[in-house]
Amino acid sequence: MKCPRCDSEKVRIMTKSPVGDAWEIYVCDHCCYSWRSTENIQISEIFKLNDEKIANMGIIPPIPPLKK
Amino acid sequence: MTKVYKDLREFLATLEEEGQLVRIKEEVMPEPDIGAAGRAAANIENSPAILFEKVNGYNYSLVTNVHGSWRNHALMLGLAKDTPTKEQFFELNRRWDKFPVPPKILAREEALCKENVITENINLFDILPLYRINEQDGGFFLSKASVISGDPEFPEDLNKLNVGIYRMQVKDVDRLAIQPMPVHDIAIQLAKAEEKDEPLPVAIALGVNPLVTFMASTPVAYDQNEYEFVGALQDGVPCEIVKADTCDHLYVPAHAEVIIEGYIIPRKRFVEGPFGEFPGSYSGCRKQCEIQITRITHRTNPIFENLYIGMPWTETDYLVGLNTSIPLYKQIKATMPEVVAVNAMYTHGIGVIISTKVRYGGYGKGVAFRLLSTPHGMPYSKIVIIVDEYVDPFNLEQVMWALTTRVKPSKDVVVIPNCSGMVLDPSSNPAGMHDKLIIDATTPVAPEPNPRSCEMLVPSSATPKWEEILRQLQHAAQKK
Numbered sequence: 043m044k045c046p047r048c049d050s051e052k053v054r055i056m057t058k059s060p061v062g063d064a065w066e067i068y069v070c071d072h073c074c075y076s077w078r079s080t081e082n083i084q085i086s087e088i089f090k091l092n093d094e095k096i097a098n099m100g101i102i103p104p105i106p107p108l109k110k
Numbered sequence: 111m112t113k114v115y116k117d118l119r120e121f122l123a124t125l126e127e128e129g130q131l132v133r134i135k136e137e138v139m140p141e142p143d144i145g146a147a148g149r150a151a152a153n154i155e156n157s158p159a160i161l162f163e164k165v166n167g168y169n170y171s172l173v174t175n176v177h178g179s180w181r182n183h184a185l186m187l188g189l190a191k192d193t194p195t196k197e198q199f200f201e202l203n204r205r206w207d208k209f210p211v212p213p214k215i216l217a218r219e220e221a222l223c224k225e226n227v228i229t230e231n232i233n234l235f236d237i238l239p240l241y242r243i244n245e246q247d248g249g250f251f252l253s254k255a256s257v258i259s260g261d262p263e264f265p266e267d268l269n270k271l272n273v274g275i276y277r278m279q280v281k282d283v284d285r286l287a288i289q290p291m292p293v294h295d296i297a298i299q300l301a302k303a304e305e306k307d308e309p310l311p312v313a314i315a316l317g318v319n320p321l322v323t324f325m326a327s328t329p330v331a332y333d334q335n336e337y338e339f340v341g342a343l344q345d346g347v348p349c350e351i352v353k354a355d356t357c358d359h360l361y362v363p364a365h366a367e368v369i370i371e372g373y374i375i376p377r378k379r380f381v382e383g384p385f386g387e388f389p390g391s392y393s394g395c396r397k398q399c400e401i402q403i404t405r406i407t408h409r410t411n412p413i414f415e416n417l418y419i420g421m422p423w424t425e426t427d428y429l430v431g432l433n434t435s436i437p438l439y440k441q442i443k444a445t446m447p448e449v450v451a452v453n454a455m456y457t458h459g460i461g462v463i464i465s466t467k468v469r470y471g472g473y474g475k476g477v478a479f480r481l482l483s484t485p486h487g488m489p490y491s492k493i494v495i496i497v498d499e500y501v502d503p504f505n506l507e508q509v510m511w512a513l514t515t516r517v518k519p520s521k522d523v524v525v526i527p528n529c530s531g532m533v534l535d536p537s538s539n540p541a542g543m544h545d546k547l548i549i550d551a552t553t554p555v556a557p558e559p560n561p562r563s564c565e566m567l568v569p570s571s572a573t574p575k576w577e578e579i580l581r582q583l584q585h586a587a588q589k590k
Contacts, residue, residue, distance in 0.1 A: 047248075052131060052362055056282060056283060057233055057235045057283050059166075059167030059168070059235075060167065060168060060169050060233075060236045061167050061168060061169055062167060062237060064166050064167030065166075065167050067235065069249075069281075069282065073381055074248065074249070074279075074281060074287075074380060074381040074382065075248055076248070076249040076250065076280065076281075077242075077249075077434050078140065078141060078242075080139065080140075080141070080166075081141050081242070083503060084245075085246070085430075086246055087233065089246055089392070089394075089395070091381075091395065095395075096381060097556045099381065099395055099396050100395050100396045100397070101292075101379050101396065101397045101398075102289060102291060102292075102303070102379075102397070102398050103290055103291065103292045103300065103399075104292070105304060105377050105379070106301045106304050106305050107305070108306075108307060109305040
């Protein structure tokens with residue numbers, strides 16, 4: 043299975059429904075996207091991710107310098 | 111005596127008695143039903159809270175839109191549900207002055223949030239019916255969680271205990287992302303922990319007394335304890351709290367539905383988002399902090415409380431409308447007593463209307479400058495309208511009247527370029543920088559010239575009597 047957002051194959055089952063066999067939740071360990079097996083996922087082009095976008099993302103909040 | 115709610119359940123019972131809570135008894139799908147119903151509730155006037163009794167695949171129930179109308183907001187304050195917004199503003203302002211009311215610290219066995227404990231095989235999905243709120247969200251979010259954290263430098267100082275609401279993405283069964291913006295109190299605490307490469311302990315409360323949520327979303331000063339404000343807003347009745355199980359200096363609402371405990375992992379950031387935000391658009395993806403969960407305590411049959419967020423107005427706007435207005439009012443009024451009321455309800459204070467007496471020429475603009483130098487107003491407020499003291503800033507028809515009859519654009523409309531701005535406002539570019547717009551819709555007073563005199567119409571003294579007659583006749587006609 044591929045991640046619908048970044049096409050990575052680092053996708054795993056995060057969990058299954060606590061009641062019955064209703065659904066599974068998947069998570070992409072590359073871009074952190076998560077979704078449910080019962081969803082019809084259609085990610086807008088603007089929200090698709092690749093390595094370059096991930097590398098250039100803003101960091102909130104900034105990590106402060108270590109105090110000695 | 112003011113009606114006080116011990117916990118979320120007592121408030122839900124009152125909402126139901128007042129016709130302000132509806133139950134969905136049929137099973138719903140997590141997507142798209144819950145997010146869609148949240149949006150639908152926001153589209154309806156006087157909308158009720160929605161309790162979903164059965165969500166496909168999950169154990170427990172879920173409630174949304176708890177704060178989602180002025181009626182629910184009035185009931186939260188123990189007022190009659192039809193209390194006008196301006197009256198709610200002044201009642202909040204009255205109770206605000208009772209701060210601080212120290213909280214009541216309960217013994218562990220008295221706190222209902224400790225009924226059940228999970229320390230192994232932690233899985234948020236076992237406890238919470240999680241769902242995607244808006245279609246392009248990057249995952250499942252907690253949108254109404256009160257996060258409790260302390261100051262690592264002064265852990266025992268309860269004044270520096272922070273209770274705040276931050277968006278939280280579920281990253282794994284036992285991991286949550288959190289978004290502390292640099293302007294938030296928790297960012298100060300996190301920086302102190304990260305400078306030493308230490309984890310920052312946090313507790314996360316879900317499903318609490320509605321005034322705890324209200325205060326958690328209020329911009330108060332760093333050294334003001336939110337629980338002491340809850341006691342003030344309860345008209346002097348202390349808020350009941352209890353020590354967290356995993357950290358001696360964190361205290362949580364004693365009767366919360368669910369308490370999640372853990373720590374922010376220091377000096378690491380992970381991809382988060384996007385998330386549909388309060389300006390009505392998505393924030394993009396950024397690298398943000400994550401929380402490792404180490405313990406969950408919860409009431410038996412916990413109710414998961416969450417909110418819909420999107421294009422205003424939604425539950426978010428009701429939740430942060432007056433609690434944004436009151437601190438700004440207090441801060442401005444402290445040095446400008448002529449100010450009558452502050453309406454900072456538009457997109458979390460990006461738009462603000464202030465009514466004031468005008469002591470001398472240029473005073474209206476001075477009031478705007480004062481707003482723009484307050485801790486919240488500086489980054490958030492962008493469009494500021496100043497009206498005369500007799501204009502109700504909560505009545506937009508009156509405000510439009512002031513704009514259309516008092517403003518001479520060439521002298522009363524001012525743009526100040528390149529100021530601080532709100533990051534999530536999509537028109538802020540670069541994010542965090544913006545221009546400020548001031549519209550002074552007050553009547554000119556000396557030494558500002560007012561070349562055309564303006565004789566105001568004065569309503570007949572019999573008008574209130576006739577208002578009452580017409581109201582009664584209309585009420586009788588509606589009963590037929």
